Each structure stands twice: as structure tokens, then as C-alpha cells.
Amino acid sequence: MAETASPPIPRTPLSRPIMAGVVTALVGFTSSFAVVLTGLAAVGASHAQAASGLLALSLTMGVACIVLAWRYRMPITAAWSTPGAALLAASGAAGAGAIEGGWPAAVGAFLIVAALILLTALVPQLGALIAAIPPSIAQAMLAGVLLPLCLAPITGLAKNPWGVIPVVLTWLVFARLAPRWAVPLAFLAATVVIVIGIATGGAHVDPAALLPRVELTMPTFTVGSLVGIALPLFIVTMASQNVPGVAVMRSFGYEVPWRPAMLVTGLGSALGAPAGGHAINLAAISAALAAAPDAEPDPKRRWIAGVSTGVSYLVLGGCSAAFAALVVLAPAAVIPAVAGLALFGAFGSAVQQAIDDPGERTPAVVTFLVAASGMAFWGVSAAFWALLAGLLVRGALHLGRR
Template structure:
């Protein structure tokens, strides 16, 4: 009996450690994107820190509840592609209050997708090439930031990129967290050189709520694209990742919990909570131990780790505010390169052997990407919405032409 104790400890410690690693990698590799996105749509540094705190705590609690209830490794995350979308959108009519109103609407749409399967089916019917092209267009400007920063502030930015490159070869999982550590060193050196100081109170986590306001521009320019990106690139992908490890995600409960969490966190600045996608493999895969029935423990420990990490939100927001120009943008851009590569691959994927059809699909996808990347605002509505609309219309029109040509040849 005594011989079984080490094995029992090992069977518990393995998923616990895997869950902590999952949270550390997820948090450190993308929190800069979240802060950048929230600041872009009008949040002050304090409000951006509040948003990071809100989604960290809510996704942590939600993951613990879902994992314990269903005994499967359901890990949650914030919408990183959604934060990138916010960064590209910029300030909206109505300011920060309107942006939080869009977050509320996004959460309500997620709840609706849990209550009515038709809404989720509708999202899944959006051609993958168009959805991925919109995402690629949203990500592209942020991924170009490291290039711009090197040209302007090479001595601040190059150390961050070099650390990222080395770790990408040695341990790709830790490449972006390592880049953040390098950025922190650069920031600390700059603060010491300039003698910049800050108060201890600015390091304490604080909730800075606002009364959300909903505007048509924010609904179409932020809420709808944020919902589509979150569903297509996070929730639907997260289900597929879980399925690959033999787990069936309880769709309705997860959508209700994450949607409600998004609505609750919106007034405090949280933009969207969803199923983890890429990082889900750390908790649901072999890293969490050989016993698949006990990997849910990894999701619980991941949720608990997010509760602790969320307490650093104000300190991180303050640190980011004091960073030399281009440093934080470089970390965010490096963090999104993998997502950009995946989105480009999906946007330009071959859909069949028919050359005419492939040409039509590619043209519509490239058009979608270009419009999304342009950042152009028309009628107060951001480019992501117009990219999706124009891409769908172009695809319909071009494929209609292909069908007509086929009919004429028979």
C-alpha cells in the first residue's frame, strides 16, 4: 500500500503542473495583446488593467467550475484574436463606454449560440477562407509592428527579438514568454536610466467599472466581428482540439458560462472569454499525465493559476505604460505570428481541384484580407465588418460566375 503513495502523488502532481504551465504560457504569451487592444479602443491604463484582471479572474473561476462539474480538462482563455481585432479597430464612436457595450453584446451572442444551435451553425457556415482571411487582415498590422519598431528603436527591440528567436529554436512553447522577460529587462533598464518612478498603489489590482453603452457602430464594427472571430478561431477550434484528445465538450453549458462571464466582465473592461484552443493541448494532452480520466485536474490548476496571475494585472498595465516605444508592440506582434501563419494558411487553402473555383475563392479571400488590414472606417464602422461583408459578396459573385461558365459548357 505504501508503494502506491508515490504513484498517487505523481498522478496528481503531473496534471497540476501541466495546468500551471498552461496558464503561464497562455497568460505571458498574450497579455500584451490584450492590453494593447483595450488601450486602442479607448481604455486608460487603469481601465486596461481592470479588463485584464476581470477576464483573468472570470475565466479562472469558470474553468474550475466547468472542469469539476464535467470531469474533463475544459480550459478557458481570453480571445487573443479578439484583442488583436480591437487593436486594429481603434477608438470607436462613444469611446470606452461604447466599447464595453460591444463586449456585453458579444457575451449575449455567445449565450445565444449556446441556447440556439442554429446561431453556432450559422457561424460555422461562414466559409473558412473568408473567416480566416478576415482574421489574417486583423493580425497583419500588429505583426508588422516589430519591423517598424526595429527601424526606429533598434537597441530596445532587437534584444527582445533575439531572445524570441533563440527560444523558438530551443523551446518554442516558451519563446513568447521569454520575449516578454527580455522586454521586462529592457523596460527596467530604461526606467533606471531615466530615473522614472511609480507609486506602489499603481501596482495593486483595481476594478475600474464603467456603464456600458451600445451604439450601432460599435455593434457592427466591434461586437459582430469579435463574436465571429472568437467563435471561429477559439470556440469551434477549441472543441476540435478537445475532440482530438478524446473529450466531448458540453457545448451549451460552456457557451452559457463563457457568455455570462463575458457579460459580467464587460463593465470592468473584459472583452471576451472562450474555450482555449492552442493552449488547451497542454492540459488535455499527454503532458497532463497518462490517465485521461484525471486530466481535468490540469484545468482546475490552470484556472487557479489564472486567479493568481490576474492579481498582477495593474502592475503589468503600469509596466507596459512606462515601456519604451515599440517594445510592448514587438512582444504583441511576435505573439501573433503563429496565429497569422495559421490564418493565412486557412485563407489560401486549396478547396478543390477546380482551377476556376480555386481562383474565385483565393480572390475573395485576398480581397477580405486587404480590406481588413486597411483599417479603414466607413460610416463609423470598422474595417473588420466591411471585410467580412465584401468578402462574402465577392465570393458569392465570383462563384456564381464559375457556375454559369460550367452550365454553358454542358
């Protein structure tokens, strides 16, 4: 019996995958740029240095999208490490003094992370070592880091109810009607609140501050930044971004070339680090926006959405200083509320994966509590101590078991 031929895939206008890429970049950028700025400021960056970091991240991940999508004809997209930015925010919660060496040491940690990502491409054993960390421990550490940030919308209601309530209500309405746009539209509501505050308060905006500018920093390397920032940032970026990013692409029928992807994102991270970029990686959550059939029915043409995403990130990078200026001019608690809302999904996913296995629940709970405590000893952040505590408890509980 002759096989029935599959129906031809309808040819759609080129504008469809192009618009899918634009939407991917807009959602990815506006959903989490506030988290990035918060994280960079927490580890000692000035306003100009944080804006420079946002610019560097936008440009490097834009180029990474274009290179990977064009070269491999897949809708591969890159993103900044949102969980990594949240980790920075938690690491610097006690102020710049909690980070040994301040901002230059943080930049040094960013360079170490870039080197580790490159090593992951060149030395397969390093990737295997990261994979050996139990997912429950890694996700519990991430959940503990995210918890204080996710509380910001709640605590903000008490600090500045008239500024935060419109943001939260906007997010809630669109979380029901259009979940993809809930956080970007919450940021739009925050922008309206900020503009009203500027108009009524008479704040002055320097036009020069709206122009993008690179601020280079000479890195320094300290043990505290290596252990307290670089290692947890690398683990979070790999476990919460790169590995899930590969899985998301595989679910749509694409096998991401691991080594080239790590080389491109590692080089991008290294180039962006002196300008303040903490790390870029494979997109995970936003990857589906460019790789799904909604972007383009023909899987062989979806790479166009990946290139469009990269070009859109380059354009958004030109607006990075304006976005950073909005954060500076925002009333109290408004931007932290937006950042917290942007992390709700990541927090829920991390908690679920942390406690999913009953046999791993106790070590995961210990990891979560230590990370959420925010304690820092000898200039080393809570994220490292949480990882260490979880592994020690797990080792003790599993001692002698097969």
C-alpha cells in the same frame, strides 16, 4: 482467443497535472496579455480601465476553467479572445474617434458579444449561421486584422533597435529550443529592457498603481460599435477560438459539452464586460498543454490540470495591475514588438486556412486586403467591411454555380 489486456496506466504524482495547469496559465497569460492591453487601449480605455479589463478577464476565465473542469471531469480550459483583442487593436488604430461613442460604446459591444455567445448556447441556429460563413473568409479577415500588429517587431527595429533587438533575439533562440516558451521569454527580455530603462531614466513607479482595481463603466450602445466591434468580435471569437478549441479537445479524446461551455463563457463575458473584459472563450492553442498526455498519462485525471489552470489564472489576475504598469513604463516599440511576436502563429495559421482552397482564394484575398487596409467608414471598422466585401465577391464569383 482471449483479448490481451491493455497495460495499466502508471500512477503519477498529483503534482504533475497541477504543474501542467500552472504552465498552461503562465504560457497563456504571458504570451498575449500585451495584445489584450493594446486592444483595450485602442478602443478608448484609459490605463486604469485597461488594467481593470485584464483583471476581469483573468478572474472570469479562471472561474470558467475551474467550473468546467471540475463539473465535467475534463481538462477544459478557458482563455481570453486573443484574436478578438487583435481585432480591437486594429479597429481603434485610427484613435478613439474611430469608435463611435468611445470606451463606453466599446463596453456595450462587449456585452452584446456576451449575449450572442449565450444565444449560441440557447439557439442552435445561431451557431449554424456562424458555421455557414466560409472558413476562408473568416480566416482571411483575421489575417488582415493581424497583419499590422505582426509588423510591429519589424518596424520596431527601426524605431528603437536597442530595445527591440534583445526581445526579437530571445524569441528567435527559444522558438528553436523551446517553442512553447518563446513568447513568454521574449516578454521576460522586454521586462529586463523596461527595468533597465526605469533604472537609468529615473522613472517613478507609484506603488498604488500596482494594486489590482476594478473600474466599472456604464455601457452605451451604438450602431457603429455593434456593427464595427461586436459582430466581428463575436465571429472571430467563435471561428478562431471556440470551434478550434472543441476540435483540439476532441483530438485528445474529450467531447466538450457545447451548450454548458457556451453558457459558462457567455456568463463570464457578461460579468467581465462592465469592468473592461472583451470576451472569454474556450482555449484553443493552449488547450493542448492541459489535455495532452504530457500533462498526465491517465486521461481521467487530466481534469486536475484544468482546475490548476483556473487557480493559476486567479493568482495572475492579482498581478494584472503590475503587468499593465510595465506596459506603460516600456520604451517605445518594445511592447508592440512582444505583441506582434505573440501573434505570428495565429497569423500564419489564418493565412494558410484563407488560401488553402484555390476556389476560395480570390474572395479571401479581397477580404484580407480590405481588413489590412484599416479603413473605417461611418464609425464601422475595416473588419466588418472586409467580411462584407469577401462575401460579396464570393457570391458574384459563385453566382449560378452548383
